[in-house]
Amino acid sequence: MKRQIVTSLYVGLALLGSYPPSASAKYGAAETAVKSALASARDIRFDDEYEMTHDLHGTDPVRNLKRTFICGHVAYKNAEGKGVRARFIYVTDSNDPLLAEYGPLALEKPELDYGILDESNGGRYATAFEFSGWNKTCANAQHPKTFSGVAPKSDN
Known part of the structure; x- marks a missing residue:
């Protein structure tokens, strides 16, 4: 009986470890x-x-x-x-x-708002965070791409 309980516990722990994190x-x-x-x-x-x-x-x-x-x-x-x-x-x-x-x-880093021209999105300016991460990784129907980068002075 003890052997069955111990075996069941090991099987249960193994199954728990095989599932992805919640x-x-x-x-x-x-x-x-x-x-x-x-x-x-x-x-x-x-x-x-x-x-x-x-x-x-x-x-x-x-x-x-x-x-x-x-x-x-x-x-x-x-x-x-x-x-x-x-x-x-x-x-x-x-x-x-x-x-x-x-x-x-x-x-x-919100203080880093220098703009990177994003030609593939209508020439809007994105911050480095938006350009290289947020707009590629996190944008979806509920969370649209953002373009909060400030254009360089020479582009104004």
């Missing part, structure tokens, strides 16, 4: 990473968090990789007490080869 665990990991990056911030609040999964079929010759991101907004008070609202992108899979190069978190 949504709450993914969001919790994303929030922990953002809080760590904002070590000197106060009154940190998260909103509009959502999950985006991109199928990278054909980009890896060995396997079909899906990459899941948690996208969202964080509001906080910086060291000077000024209110800031920023976006973040978090890669959920710790085995993703992308992490070796960039790390799991991309956090917007």
Whole structure:
């Protein structure tokens, strides 16, 4: 009888370990990473968090990789007490080869608003965060692309 109970426990633990992390665990990991990056911030609040999964079929010759991101907004008070609202992108899979190069978190720096001309989107200006991350990774029907980059003075 004891052997059956022990065997059942091992099988149960093995099955639990084979499932992907729950949504709450993914969001919790994303929030922990953002809080760590904002070590000197106060009154940190998260909103509009959502999950985006991109199928990278054909980009890896060995396997079909899906990459899941948690996208969202964080509001906080910086060291000077000024209110800031920023976006973040978090890669959920710790085995993703992308992490070796960039790390799991991309956090917007709203003060970096210099514009990059995005020819593929009507010549609008996007910040570096929007151009290289947000508009490619997090844009969907409920969260449209954004173009908040300020044009260089020579383009005005």
